Every structure is written in C-alpha cells, then in structure tokens.
Amino acid sequence: MIAGRTWKFGDGIDTDVLAPGMYMKLPLEALATHCLEAIAPRFAAEVRPGDVVVGGASFGIGSSREQAAQALKHLGVGAVLATSFARIFYRNALNLGLPALFFPQANEIQDGEAIEVDPVAGLVRAGGREFRVEPIPAHLMTMIEDGGLMPHLKKKLARG
Amino acid sequence: MGRTLTEKILARAAGKNAVTPGEIVTATVDLAMFHDSSGPRRVKPRLEELGAKVWDPSKVVVVSDHYVPAVDPESAAILKLTREWVRDQGIAAFYDMQGICHVMLAEGGHLRPGLFCVGGDSHSTMAGAYGCYMAGFGATEMTGVMVTGEIWTRVPATIRVEWDGVFADGVVAKDVMLHLCRTLGMDNAFKAIEYGGTTVRAMSMSERGVLTNMAAELGAESGIIEPDATTLDAIRAAGVAIDDEEARIWRSDPDATYEAVHRFDAAQLVPQVARPHSPANAGPVDEAAGARIDQAYIGACVGAKLTDLHMAARVLKGRKVAKHVRLLVAPSSRATTEAAAKDGTLATLTEAGAILMPTGCGACAGIGAGVLAAGEVCISSTNRNFKGRMGHKDASVYLGSPYTVAASAIEGCVADPRRFLIPREACSAPRAGGGDPSMDQVHASTFRAGVDMDRRFRGELK
Numbered sequence: 001m002i003a004g005r006t007w008k009f010g011d012g013i014d015t016d017v018l019a020p021g022m023y024m025k026l027p028l029e030a031l032a033t034h035c036l037e038a039i040a041p042r043f044a045a046e047v048r049p050g051d052v053v054v055g056g057a058s059f060g061i062g063s064s065r066e067q068a069a070q071a072l073k074h075l076g077v078g079a080v081l082a083t084s085f086a087r088i089f090y091r092n093a094l095n096l097g098l099p100a101l102f103f104p105q106a107n108e109i110q111d112g113e114a115i116e117v118d119p120v121a122g123l124v125r126a127g128g129r130e131f132r133v134e135p136i137p138a139h140l141m142t143m144i145e146d147g148g149l150m151p152h153l154k155k156k157l158a159r160g
Numbered sequence: 161m162g163r164t165l166t167e168k169i170l171a172r173a174a175g176k177n178a179v180t181p182g183e184i185v186t187a188t189v190d191l192a193m194f195h196d197s198s199g200p201r202r203v204k205p206r207l208e209e210l211g212a213k214v215w216d217p218s219k220v221v222v223v224s225d226h227y228v229p230a231v232d233p234e235s236a237a238i239l240k241l242t243r244e245w246v247r248d249q250g251i252a253a254f255y256d257m258q259g260i261c262h263v264m265l266a267e268g269g270h271l272r273p274g275l276f277c278v279g280g281d282s283h284s285t286m287a288g289a290y291g292c293y294m295a296g297f298g299a300t301e302m303t304g305v306m307v308t309g310e311i312w313t314r315v316p317a318t319i320r321v322e323w324d325g326v327f328a329d330g331v332v333a334k335d336v337m338l339h340l341c342r343t344l345g346m347d348n349a350f351k352a353i354e355y356g357g358t359t360v361r362a363m364s365m366s367e368r369g370v371l372t373n374m375a376a377e378l379g380a381e382s383g384i385i386e387p388d389a390t391t392l393d394a395i396r397a398a399g400v401a402i403d404d405e406e407a408r409i410w411r412s413d414p415d416a417t418y419e420a421v422h423r424f425d426a427a428q429l430v431p432q433v434a435r436p437h438s439p440a441n442a443g444p445v446d447e448a449a450g451a452r453i454d455q456a457y458i459g460a461c462v463g464a465k466l467t468d469l470h471m472a473a474r475v476l477k478g479r480k481v482a483k484h485v486r487l488l489v490a491p492s493s494r495a496t497t498e499a500a501a502k503d504g505t506l507a508t509l510t511e512a513g514a515i516l517m518p519t520g521c522g523a524c525a526g527i528g529a530g531v532l533a534a535g536e537v538c539i540s541s542t543n544r545n546f547k548g549r550m551g552h553k554d555a556s557v558y559l560g561s562p563y564t565v566a567a568s569a570i571e572g573c574v575a576d577p578r579r580f581l582i583p584r585e586a587c588s589a590p591r592a593g594g595g596d597p598s599m600d601q602v603h604a605s606t607f608r609a610g611v612d613m614d615r616r617f618r619g620e621l622k
Binding site for chain 2: 012014015016017020021022024025026037038039057058061062063064065066069084085086087088090091092095096137139148149150153154156157
C-alpha cells in the first residue's frame with residue numbers, strides 16, 4: 001500500500017519539465033532537484049516518500065529519457081496516476097518499479113489531499129472515496145513481482 | 161482478413177502468421193540504435209551489473225549526436241565512454257559526430273522495408289519513412305534488448321492519414337505535422353500512424369521523414385509509409401542492394417482494418433506555426449504572426465536536412481536577418497553540411513547573416529550551443545517546444561517549417577513565408593538575377609509522378 005499526499009497536475013506533463021535537457025548530463029540526484037521546477041517550483045524540495053503524482057492526459061509525453069520516471073522515483077514518489085500516459089514514459093515507469101496506473105477519475109482528486117494506492121489490487125482511496133483502477137497488464141506482473149526489468153533480467157540470466 | 165503494414169511486420173518479428181491489434185507479442189529485434197545520451201553511459205553499468213554482453217553487435221548502431229562537440233569535462237567524458245564501449249563491444253556501426261542518429265540510420269543504409277527496429281530515442285519513429293517499424297524506448301528496456309535481442313510490445317491499431325493534392329508554394333511536410341498535432345492531438349499512445357495519399361507519394365524521403373519523425377509528437381508508437389520507387393531509390397543511393405519485390409510485399413492489404421482513416425486536402429493547407437509550449441498549440445501562421453523573436457533556429461533531425469537548408473536559402477537569398485535576431489543553422493549531418501557547401505546553400509545562408517553551428521542535436525535537446533535565456537523567444541524548425549526544452553524554463557519557442565523560420569528571421573517576428581517566395585505567375589521564367597527553380601513546375605511534376613507510382617503499386621497488389 002502506497003500512502004501520502006497528492007500532487008495534482010493537468011494534461012500533457014512532458015519529459016522536459018520532468019527532466020530538463022540542460023541538466024541531463026548531471027547525476028540523477030542533481031537532475032532530480034529540477035524535476036517539475038518549471039511548473040511547480042516547490043515540488044522537488046517538498047515531495048515526501050509515498051506521495052502520489054496525479055496527472056491528466058498524455059502524462060510523460062516527449063523524450064524517451066528514462067530520467068523522467070527515475071527522478072520521480074528518486075524523490076520518493078510512490079505512484080503516478082493519470083487519465084492517460086505517453087507510451088515510453090509508461091513503459092519506463094513500470095520497468096523501474098514506479099507504479100503507473102490509468103486513472104480516468106483524476107479530475108475528482110484535489111491537490112494536497114491524503115491518498116492511498118494499492119497498485120496490485122487496483123484500488124485508490126482519497127477524500128473519503130474509493131476508486132477501482134485498471135490492473136497492471138498480466139504479462140507485466142511477473143516482471144513487476146521480480147522488482148522491475150533489471151532484477152527480472154538477472155533472474156532470467158541465472159536460469160540460463 | 162486484410163492486415164496493415166505494421167501488423168505484417170510485427171507478425172513476422174514475432175514469428176506468427178498474423179497478429180491482431182491489442183495482442184501482446186514478443187518480437188525479435190532486427191536493428192537497435194541508441195545515442196551518447198541514452199546509450200552506453202546508461203546501458204554499460206546495467207550490462208555490467210548483469211554480467212551480460214551485447215547479444216549481436218552486428219545489429220547495433222551507436223551515434224554520438226547529443227553532447228557533440230564536447231563543451232565541458234562532463235560531456236567530453238560521456239563521448240569518451242561511448243567510444244570506448246563501442247570499441248569494447250565490437251560494434252562496427254558507430255557514427256561519432258557524423259550526424260543526428262535518425263538521419264544517420266538513413267544515410268548509413270541501415271533501413272529497409274519490413275524491419276522491426278528499436279531506438280533509444282523518442283524520434284526513432286522517423287525510420288518508418290523506409291517502410292520499417294521503429295519505436296523509441298528507455299535505457300532499461302534497451303538494456304533488455306542488448307541482453308536478449310527481444311522486446312515485448314502491444315500490437316498497435318493503425319490510424320491511416322491520407323493527404324491528397326498539391327501543396328501551395330511555401331507549404332511542406334512540417335506544416336502537415338503541426339496541423340496534425342492540433343487536429344489529432346498528442347494522445348495517440350499505442351497507435352501506429354500510416355501516412356499515404358498522392359501528396360505523400362510525391363514527397364522526397366527527406367519530407368516523408370518529417371511525417372514519421374513527428375509521429376512521436378502525436379504520441380504514437382510509430383509512423384510508417386508504404387515503400388515505393390522513391391524508397392527503393394534512396395536505399396540504393398545509400399549503397400544497399402534491394403529488389404523491387406520488397407516494395408510490393410511490405411504494403412497494407414487493400415482490405416486492411418484501420419482504427420480510423422483521416423483524409424486531408426493538401427491544397428487547403430497554409431503554413432502552420434505552433435505557439436509555446438506545445439506542438440499541439442498549432443494553427444495557421446496568421447494566428448502567431450508579429451510575435452517578436454530573439455532567435456531563429458534551423459536544426460535537428462526533423463528540420464535541418466539538405467532540403468530544409470534549401471528552403472531556408474530560398475527565402476534568405478539576397479536578404480538579411482533582422483538586426484536584433486540571431487539565426488543559427490545546425491545541419492543534421494556532416495554530409496548535409498558538405499552538400500550544402502558544395503551547392504552554395506551555406507554561402508547563401510551565411511551571406512544573409514546566419515551563424516553556422518556544428519552538426520548535432522544541439523539546442524533542440526537543450527544540451528548543445530544555442531540555448532535560450534529566461535524571457536527569450538525563438539522560432540525553430542525542430543519538433544518540440546515544451547517548457548524548458550531549449551534552455552531556460554521561462555524561454556518560449558514557436559515551431560514552424562524552415563521556410564517560416566527563415567521568413568521570421570528576416571522580419572524579426574513570426575512571419576508568413578509565402579510573401580518571400582516567387583509569385584506563382586512568375587515561376588515559368590527564371591527570375592532576373594536569381595537562380596531559383598520554378599517550384600510550381602517541380603510540384604506539378606512530382607505530383608504526377610506520385611500519382612502514377614501509387615497506381616502502379618496498388619494495381620500490382622492483386
């Protein structure tokens with residue numbers, strides 16, 4: 001169970017605001033301090049482990065840069081809920097073990113409210129209400145249960 | 161049951177007779193490409209952690225294009241690591257500062273119809289101009305490909321986008337894509353965009369590449385164009401032997417099922433400009449005309465090929481860039497720079513006041529020289545204008561065709577390029593003192609050729 005506060009954003013949160021190009025040569029820890037600063041200057045400093053990012057359509061649109069998802073995870077974000085995801089961001093997030101869940105009811109969530117997310121059961125609780133969300137696709141569950149793509153590959157290589 | 165080209169390629173790569181949209185398949189990778197930013201520096205430590213080697217170095221292409229040329233010790237170290245890793249892995253296809261990755265795949269003869277390709281860059285979709293499937297992925301997934309030679313994908317439904325007719329002078333593929341960003345939106349994840357129609361058939365490979373490149377801005381898995389004589393000619397020009405038969409095999413069936421078919425009339429399109437901070441904020445140039453600019457940028461995989469430099473030169477010939485504007489030109493490959501030097505294009509650009517930049521992703525990726533300060537405004541022939549994309553988060557970027565960028569550089573504000581082009585009536589005779597070709601005649605003849613080509617290939621299908 002993931003529990004924290006929500007950080008609410010609109011449609012089209014792109015990879016340039018998540019991981020700005022001019023900081024891409026820096027190590028992840030340094031890059032992450034600029035995550036979302038163009039639209040939410042307090043985010044990187046104030047986000048706490050377990051907090052949940054809630055977005056609208058095409059969350060993560062833009063570049064293939066994995067640092068967009070990695071920066072959120074590094075800052076402690078527990079899950080990203082969005083009405084829809086850009087395809088590469090969605091894959092990157094799951095591969096890195098950052099739960100990304102399609103959440104059509106995103107507009108019913110307020111910024112800064114308490115939220116609980118159970119990505120395995122497909123359950124979201126916020127503002128005294130409970131929402132059912134689409135479960136993670138079955139073919140990805142093995143990888144996610146292994147802890148992401150890297151541990152999954154390790155297991156696969158060990159089997160030979 | 162009829163299949164789209166995308167479904168045929170995925171079926172072959174997955175070792176199945178047929179696949180259906182929505183189905184999840186594991187596909188064998190024919191070609192994997194990544195660059196200095198997404199590639200070795202991120203994949204090497206992961207491969208070491210796994211104790212694994214590259215599954216097949218002959219299927220890997222590496223391009224150093226993001227941090228070139230090095231501007232500080234950090235970028236120099238990234239480039240050094242890339243060179244050393246490529247050497248250690250025995251990867252022969254390595255382009256070090258030779259051009260932008262998507263352009264190098266074409267120039268290097270790596271693309272052919274029917275291939276299933278993956279790239280460590282979102283604009284990998286550009287390769288689809290060659291009738292192959294190519295999608296972008298992140299570094300961890302690319303590590304997976306390096307280890308296994310495979311990747312899972314959900315078979316995308318195909319959306320057919322048809323353009324028919326002849327563009328007005330000054331309207332090009334870039335205007336098509338900006339218009340599509342507005343009309344189709346950017347939320348087309350898990351879809352393939354297949355472009356067709358007589359307008360597309362009449363386009364050069366360079367212009368077709370604009371359509372497939374910016375399938376990424378539509379949010380699509382991939383963009384693809386059925387191969388024809390233009391495709392085969394380009395492949396042969398890159399020194400690769402290919403049989404005509406490949407252009408007949410790798411096509412969508414006449415009864416293929418599309419999720420949607422969108423039809424457009426090319427003659428109705430006017431130059432488009434996307435306002436800050438999204439390609440989807442596009443509209444006719446009139447809507448943005450007059451907005452003051454500080455910088456004009458001709459660059460990137462999508463917007464600095466030889467044909468793009470020709471467009472800019474046609475507008476800038478005998479004219480000067482506005483005093484308060486800097487016009488930066490970063491050709492998309494070393495070969496582009498060489499060709500533009502030989503045919504006089506570079507001289508035309510620099511005489512107008514353009515600053516020639518190194519080949520590479522440069523300011524488009526917010527990494528190289530030419531980035532923007534807070535409050536500055538740029539018009540760019542690139543593909544993205546998100547907040548913070550080209551430098552400071554409080555800079556603004558407009559997107560337009562090379563024609564529009566060049567016209568804006570002269571005016572000092574966003575400007576309609578059409579008034580800088582030769583009037584159509586005057587086209588039949590060469591302009592006094594000018595060597596510009598009659599674009600009207602060029603348009604008409606390529607259009608007729610495109611129609612014939614389309615008929616020929618369609619007719620030979622059954």
